[in-house]
Amino acid sequence: MRIGLVGDGGREHAIAVALTYADSTVELFAYMHQPNPGIVACAKVIATGPLTDVHGVAKFFQKAKTDVILIGPETPLAAGLVDVLAAKGLAAVGPTARQARLESDKGYMRRLLRERVGRGYPDFLEASHLSEAAAFIRDHGNQVAVKPVGLTGGKGVRVLGTNLSSAEEALAYAQALMNRDGRVLLEERLIGEEFSLMAFSDGQHLVPMPLAQDFKYVYDGDLGGMTGGMGAYTCADGLLPFVMPAEFQTAWELLQDVIATIEADTQEPYRGVIYGQFMLTAKGPLIVECNVRFGDPEAINVLAVLDDSLGRLLPHWMDGTLSEVTFRPQATVSKYLVPPGYPESSREVFFQLDLSHLEEQGVHVRFASLRPTDGGYYTASSRTFALLALADSPDEASTRIEEAITALPLNGLHHRRDVGDAEVLAAKVRRMEEIRAVC
Numbered sequence: 355m356r357i358g359l360v361g362d363g364g365r366e367h368a369i370a371v372a373l374t375y376a377d378s379t380v381e382l383f384a385y386m387h388q389p390n391p392g393i394v395a396c397a398k399v400i401a402t403g404p405l406t407d408v409h410g411v412a413k414f415f416q417k418a419k420t421d422v423i424l425i426g427p428e429t430p431l432a433a434g435l436v437d438v439l440a441a442k443g444l445a446a447v448g449p450t451a452r453q454a455r456l457e458s459d460k461g462y463m464r465r466l467l468r469e470r471v472g473r474g475y476p477d478f479l480e481a482s483h484l485s486e487a488a489a490f491i492r493d494h495g496n497q498v499a500v501k502p503v504g505l506t507g508g509k510g511v512r513v514l515g516t517n518l519s520s521a522e523e524a525l526a527y528a529q530a531l532m533n534r535d536g537r538v539l540l541e542e543r544l545i546g547e548e549f550s551l552m553a554f555s556d557g558q559h560l561v562p563m564p565l566a567q568d569f570k571y572v573y574d575g576d577l578g579g580m581t582g583g584m585g586a587y588t589c590a591d592g593l594l595p596f597v598m599p600a601e602f603q604t605a606w607e608l609l610q611d612v613i614a615t616i617e618a619d620t621q622e623p624y625r626g627v628i629y630g631q632f633m634l635t636a637k638g639p640l641i642v643e644c645n646v647r648f649g650d651p652e653a654i655n656v657l658a659v660l661d662d663s664l665g666r667l668l669p670h671w672m673d674g675t676l677s678e679v680t681f682r683p684q685a686t687v688s689k690y691l692v693p694p695g696y697p698e699s700s701r702e703v704f705f706q707l708d709l710s711h712l713e714e715q716g717v718h719v720r721f722a723s724l725r726p727t728d729g730g731y732y733t734a735s736s737r738t739f740a741l742l743a744l745a746d747s748p749d750e751a752s753t754r755i756e757e758a759i760t761a762l763p764l765n766g767l768h769h770r771r772d773v774g775d776a777e778v779l780a781a782k783v784r785r786m787e788e789i790r791a792v793c
C-alpha cells in the first residue's frame with residue numbers, strides 16, 4: 355500500500371513508525387516542512403514545502419499515486435487539505451475544513467457545545483468589545499482564562515492567576531487578541547486535572563485510544579510557560595489513576611455527541627482522529643479544547659502500544675469498518691527534550707545521540723525539530739526530540755528514560771523529569787479527591 359504522510363514533528367515520526375514497523379507492504383511518501391530524519395528513514399520518497407500549500411501537497415501525492423494519506427498537524431486540515439485532495443480523487447484520513455473548525459475556531463466549538471450538545475463546557479463569552487470582556491472578568495471574580503479563537507500551537511491560552519497577574523493584564527491581552535482576530539474567548543477558570551481522550555472515527559464507529567495526560571508547562575511541577583507539551587504518560591489499563599470509570603464514561607459520551615453533531619452539521623462522515631482535551635473538575639469532565647488530529651506528544655505514547663500496524667488499520671478506517679482497535683496492556687512515558695530557552699527564546703545547540711545504545715536500553719527516539727549535521731544534530735526553535743519507554747508502570751518507564759538521559763551528552767537541552775513519576779501521579783489522585791469532596 356502506498357501511504358502519504360503530512361507533517362514533520364515527533365507525532366508524525368511516531369505515525370511513520372506505526373505505519374511501517376513490521377509491515378513490509380507499506381511504502382511511505384512523506385511531505386514535510388523541514389526534513390525529519392526519523393521520517394526520512396521510514397520513507398520511500400520525501401518532499402518539502404509549506405504544509406499549508408494545499409495544492410503543492412496534493413501535487414506531490416498525485417505524482418506518488420498514494421492509496422491513502424494521513425495528515426498529522428492541524429494547520430493543513432484547517433487550510434482545507436482534505437477537501438483539495440478529495441477534489442483530485444485522492445483518499446485521505448482527516449476531517450474536512452468545515453469539520454476542522456472544531457479546532458481552528460474555538461468560538462464555533464464553544465457554541466456547538468452550548469447550543470447543540472448542551473453540556474460539557476465552562477461558562478464562556480466570545481467578546482468583541484473590551485467592556486464585555488471587563489464585565490465577564492469582574493463577574494467571575496478574576497477567575498478566567500483568555501484564549502485566542504484561532505490556532506496557536508497550544509501556546510495562546512493565558513490564565514488569570516498563573517500567567518496573567520491582574521485583571522488589567524488580562525484585559526490588555528484580550529484587547530490585543532481582539533485587535534488581531536476581531537474577537538476573543540473568555541472562559542471561567544477551571545480547577546482540576548487535564549486529560550486527553552483521543553479516538554479513531556471512521557464515519558460509522560468511534561474507537562477510543564488509551565487515556566493520556568500531557569504535561570504542558572515547561573518546568574517540573576507545572577512551572578514556567580505553556581508549551582506544545584513536554585511529555586505524556588499512559589497506563590497499562592488504558593485509564594488514568596485520577597479518572598474514575600464514571601468520569602471516563604461521561605467524557606466518552608460527550609465526545610460521541612460532538613462527533614454526531616459535527617457530522618449532522620456538515621452532512622459529512624467524520625473520518626480521522628478526534629482528540630478531546632478535558633479538564634476533570636468537581637462538576638465532572640469539561641471540554642477544554644476539541645482537536646481534530648492526534649495529540650503531540652500523546653500520539654507518541656498511544657501508537658507505541660497499538661497492537662497492529664497502523665497500515666493494516668487504514669483500509670478499515672477509510673471504508674467505515676474500523677469497529678475495534680486493540681492496544682497492548684503496557685504503560686508508556688514520552689519526554690520531549692527542548693532547546694535551552696524554549697519556549698520563549700530557544701538557542702541553537704549541537705548534541706549527539708547514540709540511537710542503537712538507546713534502543714538497547716529500551717528507550718526509543720522520536721525526532722521532531724532539529725537539523726542533522728556531521729556526527730550529531732543542531733536544535734531548531736521548537737521541541738527537539740522525544741524519548742519513549744514502555745514498562746509495567748509509568749514510573750518504571752520514566753525512570754528508564756531518566757537513566758538514559760543521564761548518560762547523554764545533551765549540551766544544555768532541557769526536559770521534565772516528573773512526567774509519569776509515581777509521587778506526582780499519587781499527588782494528582784489526592785488532589786482530585788479533594789476537589790470532588792468540595793462538591
Ligand code: GLY
Nearest residue numbers: 568583649650651
Ligand atoms: N498535546 C497538546 C496538543 O497536541 O495540542
